[in-house]
Amino acid sequence: MSNTTAMSLSGKNVVVIGGTSGIGLATAIAASELGANVWAAGRSAAHIEKARATVGSRVTIMSADTHDSASLQAVFKEAGVIHHLVSAATGGSRTMKPFVEQTDEQFQAAFGKLWGYSNVVRTGVPFLAQDGSITLVSGAPARKLKANASALSCVGAAVENLVRCLAIELAPIRVNVVSPGIIDTALFDGLGDKRDAAVAGMVKGQLIERVGRPEEVASALIYLMNNGYATGTTVDVDGGQLLR
């Protein structure tokens, strides 16, 4: 029997930018558990230290910013040939309020995520194996439209369209995107005491009425690394939020 669909990353080099927390860190751990050599990077010393304490020697944790090509290149050079490149970095700040009440600066700041991902791809492609993959992370607001979330929706949709454009231009390198719903990560830590109640409100009425786990999104990212016939696709891991 062919083993081409078996879940193994043995001997593969996997780089996760935005890999020091949440979805990216869960992906780095899952890839290392499947036998990959893994490098994961983020900006803050706090996340880097916490990630190192979590993964030990299983994953090489480095410092990099999606907006700083030199720091990305330093990570990519460590890996040498990259088989699977993931960017799960947040990369920009989001303003949640009516579009007409946002300044240009606030609206544009959300696109830091797109420019960061663009930079990761442009800097990373020279290091990628021709049978390798790139996977980005968008978010349910890309296609689930709500009031006060225009910045989030526009950036998410742009990320998903960029992925389809890149899948055409970079073939046979495969390019895909995972779109998470509400996932229990540090993304919501800024809500402080209100965090749990706010997150519970966000998932109310979903088909799967609970917050998702970073590992559940990581498994979609791993699937897209492993499946050599998947390209230009979006995988939703959102508890059915799109059908709410």
Ligand SMILES: NC(=O)c1ccc[n+]([C@@H]2O[C@H](COP(=O)([O-])OP(=O)(O)OC[C@H]3O[C@@H](n4cnc5c(N)ncnc54)[C@H](OP(=O)(O)O)[C@@H]3O)[C@@H](O)[C@H]2O)c1
């Ligand atoms: N959690 C959710 O409910 C949810 C929903 C939809 C979409 N998403 C998307 O999923 C992705 C992962 O988010 P998460 O929930 O896992 O959040 P998280 O736990 O905050 O992790 C984000 C990671 O990205 C890193 N990062 C942020 N900006 C970066 C930059 N400019 N350069 C390099 N690394 C950077 C962070 O470390 P440093 O801050 O230290 O750099 C951290 O390692 C994001 O794109 C987010 O928009 C999340």
